[in-house]
Amino acid sequence: MDNQIDFDINDETENIKTQNRRSTTIPEGTVLNNNWVIGKQIGSTEHANIYSVSHIGCDNDNSDITHEARSYAFDSIPPHVKSNRARAIRRLSRRTAFSMAWNDLRVIVYRTGIDLQDPKETSQVLPEDIPAAKDVCKSSKQKTTRQRESDRPRQKSRRKRARQERKAEVQNENEQHLNYQDHKSSKHEPTEPVEVDAAEFFFFEQLYLSNGDEAIRQKVAPATRSKVEGYPAAKYEEVDIVGEKALVQFIAIKEREIVFLQRTRNEF
Missing domain, CATH: 3.30.200.20 (Phosphorylase Kinase; domain 1)
Structure with a gap:
């Protein structure tokens, strides 16, 4: 059978x-x-x-x-x-x-x-x-329903990433524009001139001459030279600044020194 x-x-x-x-x-x-x-x-x-x-x-x-x-x-x-x-x-x-x-x-x-x-x-x-x-x-x-469903998360991810990239580009452009405007305005802001009186200018001048070569130092009087020689030696010592007011005064002195050195360099 x-x-x-x-x-x-x-x-x-x-x-x-x-x-x-x-x-x-x-x-x-x-x-x-x-x-x-x-x-x-x-x-x-x-x-x-x-x-x-x-x-x-x-x-x-x-x-x-x-x-x-x-x-x-x-x-x-x-x-x-x-x-x-x-x-x-x-x-x-x-x-x-x-x-x-x-x-x-x-x-x-x-x-x-x-x-x-x-x-x-x-x-x-x-x-x-x-x-x-x-x-x-x-x-x-034509894609099947399963293929279309599996494609949707990837499409959403791509769209979200594209939106984030566009948003980052816009923010970057805005930041660059603001930085450019700040830089442009800061360049045109007038700076306040540093006032230096005659006594300070004389002292800075003697300081410059005392730290020059031997031919320049000979032009400075011995008494004046001995007074200013101790000043540049202090640059190797620590400066003890007490309080905010002392710091402001110290910065002002350094600004005057810079102004004097620039003027003296132009003269020589």
Whole structure:
């Protein structure tokens, strides 16, 4: 009993395989549109079976022009395979002599020959009588619901990052503008001149002469030179500043020194 069931299953499987093979091939001698007779299968590609074909009642003496037929199946195949097969049909569109649907197959009869090769064949549009081939390009580009859902977080992240970058650019431009305005206004602000009386100027002058070379020091009186020599020696000692008022006075003295040195340098 079990052996009989196995035999029945094997027979049914073999019949299905035979039907599938028959559904993708065209029997020899099949007449298409009362004009074209399908001959033997002479080859195949990844997407089509190739047949020899003859035209009824046509005596063509031109041996360079012959015809072949190809059959393409578009049922129960992935979208990218449909797209590839539609592209193959499009490449043959310039040489297509006849096209029709036969038993769920798309049959293309086309001219062959060396002088009929055209490099521009790929730019032709699909024939209008191939709805399956025309629709495959649109369907293959459509995303599934899961793909669209998975794309949304990435799109939101990209948009948020773009908004943050634009906001940072605007803030940076505003800060640069404010810094430029502050720098521009500070350059034009008048500085208060430092007032130096005659006694201070004389002291600074003697200080400068006392710290010059030997020829310059000889111009300073010995008594004056001894008084000012202790002043530059104090630069190596720590300055003890007590209170804010003392600090302000110390800064004012240093400012006067700078002014004096600049004036003296210009004079010499």
